[in-house]
Amino acid sequence: MSVREPGPVAGGLDVGRSAADRVDGAADASRWATVADQVLAGREVTREEALAMLRVPDDEVLALLYAAFRIRRHYYGRKVKLNMIINAKSGLCPEDCAYCSQSVVSEAPIDRYPLVSRETLLAGAREAQARKAGTYCIVMSGRRPSNREVEEVAAAVEEIRRTTDLKVCCCLGLLTPEQADRLAQAGVHRYNHNLNTSRERYADICTTHGYDDRVQTVTLSKAAGMSPCSGAIFGMGETDEERVDIAFALKALDADSIPCNFLNPIDGTPLQGRRELTPYTCLRILAMMRFVNPAKEIRIAGGREVNLRSLQPLGLYAANSLFVGDYLTTPGQAPEADWQMIEDMGFEIEVCALDPMPAR
Numbered sequence: 001m002s003v004r005e006p007g008p009v010a011g012g013l014d015v016g017r018s019a020a021d022r023v024d025g026a027a028d029a030s031r032w033a034t035v036a037d038q039v040l041a042g043r044e045v046t047r048e049e050a051l052a053m054l055r056v057p058d059d060e061v062l063a064l065l066y067a068a069f070r071i072r073r074h075y076y077g078r079k080v081k082l083n084m085i086i087n088a089k090s091g092l093c094p095e096d097c098a099y100c101s102q103s104v105v106s107e108a109p110i111d112r113y114p115l116v117s118r119e120t121l122l123a124g125a126r127e128a129q130a131r132k133a134g135t136y137c138i139v140m141s142g143r144r145p146s147n148r149e150v151e152e153v154a155a156a157v158e159e160i161r162r163t164t165d166l167k168v169c170c171c172l173g174l175l176t177p178e179q180a181d182r183l184a185q186a187g188v189h190r191y192n193h194n195l196n197t198s199r200e201r202y203a204d205i206c207t208t209h210g211y212d213d214r215v216q217t218v219t220l221s222k223a224a225g226m227s228p229c230s231g232a233i234f235g236m237g238e239t240d241e242e243r244v245d246i247a248f249a250l251k252a253l254d255a256d257s258i259p260c261n262f263l264n265p266i267d268g269t270p271l272q273g274r275r276e277l278t279p280y281t282c283l284r285i286l287a288m289m290r291f292v293n294p295a296k297e298i299r300i301a302g303g304r305e306v307n308l309r310s311l312q313p314l315g316l317y318a319a320n321s322l323f324v325g326d327y328l329t330t331p332g333q334a335p336e337a338d339w340q341m342i343e344d345m346g347f348e349i350e351v352c353a354l355d356p357m358p359a360r
């Protein structure tokens, strides 16, 4: 009864209590409930509190998750946003991101093709609608797009905006200010560029571009008028402290949308075989991300099925957004399974509330 849980005392929250101090589950629940109350009243959680969330014992994860849910419910009710990805250009990338099957250093047996046609992009938009997605994410491999590629994507987006009620997100790599302006002018709502990991860890997963290149692109897309989307991939060797760094870096970036990927260690990539995450670890990360970024769209992204496994539904207590269908080069679960999961949880798919086209 005298064993102590690891972790410092922080921000009025005793994160280093002895087991004897924890009277029962109700005490655990009230601890995180108090922090949730404070967040809902406008207080920001501290780094020490965020770290404590990543280190809660398994018995306390549900209490933490329920506290995160109260914050999620305040901002998003029981709605779930669905997003669909099209891999608009696959492989052929000169960068060396260690997690990526499309990298020049990857030997994964994936399809490799240049930018797909406008007709294919439009067909993808129709498929996104059929899957009940509100946002259609056009993703290209590569360090940065050429001006011709930006123009082709922009022309397709203009048509998608004219003919559907989808929001469009683009993820095309590093951008110039002119390219960002062109995409915003075409009606792209959102631009995704993930930080992926912490500043300190970045060189371990990529050497051909840097963390600051990514920060700059997120900043630039926001300046052009697009909503910034930036997230991370967890399970690449980062420490709990670095996971907290990531959450606070995304907060500092003021990313509107935060995809939380959990590494799917694809055979043929430098990270093949790396399995560091348990379903409970994923839930702790999602809850921590909600506490640090209470009002943001938090998405359970790639690797959901293989890392959360049977606990996938519980992730929705912290997150309010999912990808529906396949990922870039790996399969997701069937859309029908996601719709059923959402219904079974008592949540509902959010109908896209379309913004007007940006002024031309």
Ligand code: SF4
Pocket (backbone or CB within 6 Å): 093, 094, 095, 096, 097, 100, 101, 102, 103, 104, 140, 141, 142, 143, 173
């Ligand atoms: S993540 Fe993007 S930039 Fe990095 S290797 Fe993959 S496609 Fe290239």
